[in-house]
Amino acid sequence: MKFTDGYWLLRDGVRLIRAKDIDRVDQHGDGLTAYAAAKQITSRGDTLNQPVITVHLSAPAPDVIRVRIEHFAGALDLGPHFELTSTEVTAQVRHAEDASWVELVSGRLSARVATSGPWHLEYRWDGELLTSSTERSIAHATVEGEGTYVHEQLGLGVGETVYGLGERFGAFVKNGQTVDVWNADGGTNSEQAYKNVPFLLSSRGYGVFVDDAGPVSFEVGSENVSATQFSVPGERLTYEIYGGGEPAAVLERFTARTGRPPQLPDWSYGLWLSTSFTTDYDEATVLSFVDGMLERGIDLSVFHFDTFWMRGYHWCDFVWDPQTFPDPRSLLAKLHERGLKVCLWINPYIGQQGEIFAEAAREGYLLRRPDGSIYQSDLWQAGMGIVDFTNPAAVAWYQGKLAALLEDGVDCFKSDFGERIPTDVVWHDGSDPVRMHNYYAHLYNKVVFEVLEEWRGEGEAVLFARTATAGGQQFPVHWGGDCESTFEAMAQSLRGGLSLVSSGFGYWSHDIGGFEGTPDPAVFKRWVAFGLLSSHSRLHGSNSYRVPWLFDQEAVEITRGFTRLKQSLMPYLREAAEETTARGIPMMRPMALQFPADPSCRYLDRQYMLGADLLVAPVFTADGTLEFYLPDGAWVHVLDGEQLTGGRWYTRSYGFDSLGLFARAGAPVLDLVAAPAGTAGL
Secondary structure (H helix, E strand, O other), X not given: OOOEEOOOEEOOOEEEEEOOXXXXXXXXXXXXXXXXXXXXXXXXXHHOOOOEEEEEEEEEEOOEEEEEEEOOOOOOOOOOOOOOOOOOOOOEEEXXXXXXXXXXXXXXXXXXXXXXXXXXEEEEEOOEEEEEEOOOOOEEEEEOOOEEEEEEEEEOOOXXXXXXXXXXOOOOOOOOEEEEEOEOOOOOOOOOEOEOOOEEEEOOOOEEEEOOOOOEEEEEOOOOOOEEEEEXXXXXXXXXXXXXXXXXXXXXXXXXXXXXXXXXXXXXXXXXXXXXXXXXXXXXXXXHHHHHHHHOOOOOOEEEXXXXXXXXXXXXXXXXXXXXXXXXXXXXHHHHHOOOEEEEEEOOEEOOOOOOHHHHHHHOXXXXXXXXXXXXXOOOOOOEEEEXXXXXXXXXXXXXXXXXXXXXXXXXXXXXOOOOOOOOOEOOOOOOHHHHHHHHHHHHHHHHHHHHHHHHOOOOOOEOEOOEOOOHHHOOOEEOOOOEOOHHHXXXXXXXXXXXXXXXXXXXXXXXXXXXXXXXHHHHHHHHHHHOOOOOEEEOOOOOOOOHHHOOHHHHHHHHHHHHHXXXXXXXXXXXXXXXXXXXXXXXXXXXXHOOOOXXXXXXXXXXXXXXXXXXXXXXXXXXEEEEEEOOOEEEEOOOOOEEEOXXXXXXXXXXXXXXXXXXXXXXXXXXXXXXXXXXHO
16 A cells, blocks of 8 residues: 655655654563654653654564564454464574664574664664665554554665565566455456465565454555555554575475465375366266276376356255256265265355255354344355354354265365455454455365364365465465466466465465366467476366367377376475475475575566476467576476576477476486376376
């Protein structure tokens, strides 16, 4: 959110109270509290009728410093709050010999605040300056007709680049952007995002997490072009600085606070096939797709039933459509006999025609308006209500519905939707409805993941989730939402995935071939190669099927070949996943994350690392032309054996049976691909 009109003036209707002059800095245990007046204090009279901004500094974990900025300390805080893990840390307080500053030290990270004069706070890693807050940085804003806000600005260094802020489909580098952290169902070709995370990652080796579950607005070099500004509504702002020295180490510290994904079963990495969304299908259709894939030598791992496994207008009542699936247990058994796992689509909304709507309404399980009536909408399902997951009884009820499906033989769920959460409502636990808008995604996916762990066991629980916020990485996997079936949408999807994994998420997937529309064969085949070299791989569409023989015979061969390639890479992928679980390092890694010292990698958003040793450069053209960059070192093309020297750009042309897939020379992963000679050798 912008508060100024250029550098000198304020927007009409905006009044700012800035932290300008430091009154004093107190030590409290292992922390510091600084008091900054809104103007220079030269006499006792200057302390009257003037506000003071209070800044608390503490150390919740090694290499982490927490900052709470307050105007009025008595403002209500109704929650919800992110679930953060604290680690025992021995923080130190150091004073300058001339008493000009005092410093809070947490591991190798320190926060140094001036003790008098203009407001000045510096963050240092091993003594080297990372970023700073100055006399124009901290402010309390009153915006006419909107309310109050608190903002902070942290300086951007020359050449510094910023990443993250959730799954965002625009430019991968966030410099110059305004980013509003507010979950929305906006598709992949808009500035909206399904997964908003108030965390940014800097190329200078630090991260910033705004610990506020509600709306957070970021101006990344877009209001003050030499600073990143972040603001929240209300009277206080809390943020954390994460050190690390390198971006991967920063993610390690951030996920230690917000949670790391668990190990996933091997079957989840295989190929998932969907009915698609609005297509016609029944038991015969499903079995024909599954048998058609197996007959063509394409190994499937999971079959997914999308929305119309239930009757229209009944979503989500958890009842199979008796006309198309009269004997669901028998069908599930047939799929299991073919070696498949089964996934069902669900959402947290209850259509009015569903048999369970009346039950949920009677028992108080649905979200209500301030007047006590049930919140209902016709957007999506006629008269639908929204399950209130702040009500423990509603959680148990919803999990019971899922448990019945698991007992029938379902293996996992696609937890769709959860973004369109209203704010003119009252929650069972009294939570702030504005802050619950984003946080609902966390509650929803946690509810589903917990019942899966209970029924399927630790290490077997898998979601396919669309919405999330900070901490959602604990409930994998997440996919990229509704994209078009074009090369441009394929590139959008990759940018979204790279941004998400830069925000602490370990796994990511997308709809192979695109969701909206029907891809032409070239788009489908290029997307298959990309999709099967992502952490998780799913064929899914909206109003058209995604079985490869509907495109052409070559699409069948491409799908078979890359499915086999991924199978051969399983030992390598499993090792990468172990690092994701242990350290929070994502399986799919932006080039800037893996090679932070290489300035050429900082803007790359059309290629990525899969684990530490495989570089994937998808082809985004029908004719196979590909431009890619290889970092320093010796590289080998995995599929054709070409040896290349890094530190430069290349242009190559690849057929549909190939793409840019390179391994570091001598890497053990090369031994896993037995015959690198095109699709036939896969």
